[in-house]
Amino acid sequence: MTHYDLLIIGTGSGNSIVDERFDCLRVAIAEAGLFGGTCLNVGCIPTKMFVHTADLAAAAADSSAFGIRTSFGGADWPAIRDRVFGRIDPIEAGGREYRTNRQPNVTVYPEHVRFTGPKSFTTASGTEFTADRVVLAAGSRAQIPALPGIDTDRVDTPGYPVMTNDTVMRMSALPETMTIVGGGFIAAEFAHVFSALGVDVTVLVRGEGLLTAADATVTERFTRAFSAHHRVHLGTQIRQAEVSADGVRLQLEASGRVPDSPVPDDITTDVVLLATGRVPNIDGLGLDAAGIDVVAGRVAVDDHQRVLSDGAPLPGVFALGDISSPHLLKHVANHEARIVQANLLADIAAGAPGAAPDSALETTNHRAVPAAVFSRPQVASVGATEDAVRASGAEYTVKIQEYADVAYGWALEDTTGFVKIIADRSTRQILGAHLMGDEASMIVQPLIQAMAFGLPADRMAREQYWIHPALPEAVENALLGLEFTD
Numbered sequence: 001m002t003h004y005d006l007l008i009i010g011t012g013s014g015n016s017i018v019d020e021r022f023d024c025l026r027v028a029i030a031e032a033g034l035f036g037g038t039c040l041n042v043g044c045i046p047t048k049m050f051v052h053t054a055d056l057a058a059a060a061a062d063s064s065a066f067g068i069r070t071s072f073g074g075a076d077w078p079a080i081r082d083r084v085f086g087r088i089d090p091i092e093a094g095g096r097e098y099r100t101n102r103q104p105n106v107t108v109y110p111e112h113v114r115f116t117g118p119k120s121f122t123t124a125s126g127t128e129f130t131a132d133r134v135v136l137a138a139g140s141r142a143q144i145p146a147l148p149g150i151d152t153d154r155v156d157t158p159g160y161p162v163m164t165n166d167t168v169m170r171m172s173a174l175p176e177t178m179t180i181v182g183g184g185f186i187a188a189e190f191a192h193v194f195s196a197l198g199v200d201v202t203v204l205v206r207g208e209g210l211l212t213a214a215d216a217t218v219t220e221r222f223t224r225a226f227s228a229h230h231r232v233h234l235g236t237q238i239r240q241a242e243v244s245a246d247g248v249r250l251q252l253e254a255s256g257r258v259p260d261s262p263v264p265d266d267i268t269t270d271v272v273l274l275a276t277g278r279v280p281n282i283d284g285l286g287l288d289a290a291g292i293d294v295v296a297g298r299v300a301v302d303d304h305q306r307v308l309s310d311g312a313p314l315p316g317v318f319a320l321g322d323i324s325s326p327h328l329l330k331h332v333a334n335h336e337a338r339i340v341q342a343n344l345l346a347d348i349a350a351g352a353p354g355a356a357p358d359s360a361l362e363t364t365n366h367r368a369v370p371a372a373v374f375s376r377p378q379v380a381s382v383g384a385t386e387d388a389v390r391a392s393g394a395e396y397t398v399k400i401q402e403y404a405d406v407a408y409g410w411a412l413e414d415t416t417g418f419v420k421i422i423a424d425r426s427t428r429q430i431l432g433a434h435l436m437g438d439e440a441s442m443i444v445q446p447l448i449q450a451m452a453f454g455l456p457a458d459r460m461a462r463e464q465y466w467i468h469p470a471l472p473e474a475v476e477n478a479l480l481g482l483e484f485t486d
């Protein structure tokens with residue numbers, strides 16, 4: 001039976017681990033799907049390439065406030081789609097080819113792999129092998145809810161008009177109508193993309209708002225601003241779907257989560273897009289065979305990314321990214337991959353799996369994890385929500401600075417954007433920041449930096465220049481509006 005020094009399951013962030021420092025090891029890499037994983041192929045990167053296109057289309061369609069006459073003349077979907085995947089697909093193929101053919105010490109198994117014992121594995125086609133050390137980087141997949149009338153096994157299969165992010169970006173033609181189920185990140189981003197490109201989009205949200213995990217000000221104001229550009233039915237769910245050659249007929253009903261919400265009439269739609277959350281790929285991995293702990297549906301890890309078995313680190317087994325992380329974000333998966341890489345090297349240097357002392361291991365940093373939603377409008381956040389800060393009992397100060405009250409906001413004719421900053425009243429440390437509006441994902445960065453390095457809010461405001469009249473003046477003014485105890 002073939003034996004490896006290291007097995008990596010999943011080529012999203014897991015693929016970044018093996019560099020020249022692993023040349024002296026026999027490495028196996030398993031990938032059941034597309035090389036490069038979710039972010040490259042069906043997640044962050046293609047979606048943001050579509051979002052930029054959608055931003056251009058929306059700006060062209062809606063410029064009257066600036067005294068110019070532009071219009072959106074229509075979308076050439078094959079050109080839009082092929083620009084995106086013409087760049088991405090060669091990267092997938094190149095990564096696969098490099099690992100498969102150009103690295104003598106690496107064996108690629110292009111198929112599903114699972115544990116058969118603590119250090120033994122089998123592939124879907126029956127090849128068995130063993131490995132001393134393992135990295136679980138198997139990610140997550142779209143959660144497909146049971147919806148009456150929708151055949152969950154046929155979702156994302158050719159010709160079936162019910163899709164997830166895995167297939168919706170590769171449609172052969174733009175549909176005339178699309179119904180999106182969900183009110184989170186993915187629903188918010190795809191609703192913007194497809195409606196800006198001319199699709200008649202309806203968003204079904206079972207709760208009373210979108211982005212409900214965000215700070216309450218964001219939830220409330222994003223739901224309002226998003227609803228101004230998109231048809232949104234809150235408190236609504238699918239009672240029955242009928243899939244036919246003409247599309248999908250949806251009978252709707254109140255979800256019961258929003259008092260007195262009106263139930264919309266039945267709708268007929270060309271395509272249903274499910275955007276109802278993601279689940280870690282823990283099933284089918286044979287985790288029981290290795291005694292691996294699962295907590296809250298995720299592989300349990302300690303703060304050195306060591307996988308736990310009965311609460312103790314399993315020697316030589318690490319996990320990273322969506323399969324084990326509380327944050328389903330690529331920058332977090334990448335950070336955790338760097339921790340795993342460092343700790344694997346320490347473990348290898350120590351001579352036996354699990355031999356490295358804790359003091360030789362690097363520690364994951366999940367403080368001040370930022371995120372952005374690339375929708376219309378854009379949202380960005382870092383740190384705690386105001387509700388969480390209040391619940392912690394901290395004495396805090398909060399300031400909401402409207403984009404409309406800074407000069408660049410006038411240039412943008414912005415009426416909805418804002419920067420909200422929450423800080424500790426006595427230490428002056430920033431506890432959370434929540435932004436909505438143009439370039440929110442960019443102008444949040446100095447706040448992320450301040451939180452990461454512990455820069456007090458008043459020093460951040462006053463001890464640097466802020467370019468006038470650029471949009472970060474909204475951040476500056478929010479900082480200046482915080483009130484501290486002296």
Ligand SMILES: Cc1cc2nc3c(=O)[nH]c(=O)nc-3n(C[C@H](O)[C@H](O)[C@H](O)COP(=O)(O)OP(=O)(O)OC[C@H]3O[C@@H](n4cnc5c(N)ncnc54)[C@H](O)[C@@H]3O)c2cc1C
Nearest residue numbers: 010012013032033037038043044113139321322328329330
């Ligand atoms: C539509 C969408 C948009 C997103 N946009 C953003 C964004 O803008 N910014 C951001 O930070 N995050 C974004 N994310 C989240 C981000 O994509 C993920 O957090 C990140 O890709 C997770 O990386 P990973 O390495 O943990 O897993 P993945 O990239 O999912 O890689 C796991 C790989 O493991 C393979 N695999 C699974 N099980 C097995 C097995 N048993 N054997 C062999 N192979 C297996 C899978 O095929 C997959 O390729 C987005 C996600 C989606 C779905």
Ligand SMILES: NC(=O)c1ccc[n+]([C@@H]2O[C@H](COP(=O)([O-])OP(=O)(O)OC[C@H]3O[C@@H](n4cnc5c(N)ncnc54)[C@H](O)[C@@H]3O)[C@@H](O)[C@H]2O)c1
Nearest residue numbers: 145182183184185186187206275276277278328372373374
């Ligand atoms: N820009 C980004 O960073 C980005 C973009 C996309 C996705 N992501 C990551 O991927 C994760 C998954 O995104 P998502 O939008 O699928 O999840 P989400 O958790 O953000 O939102 C899921 C939505 O689906 C709803 N929902 C869940 N089950 C449902 C059901 N049975 N019926 C109807 N509605 C249901 C929820 O109420 C919620 O509104 C995000 O949490 C995020 O971490 C990040």
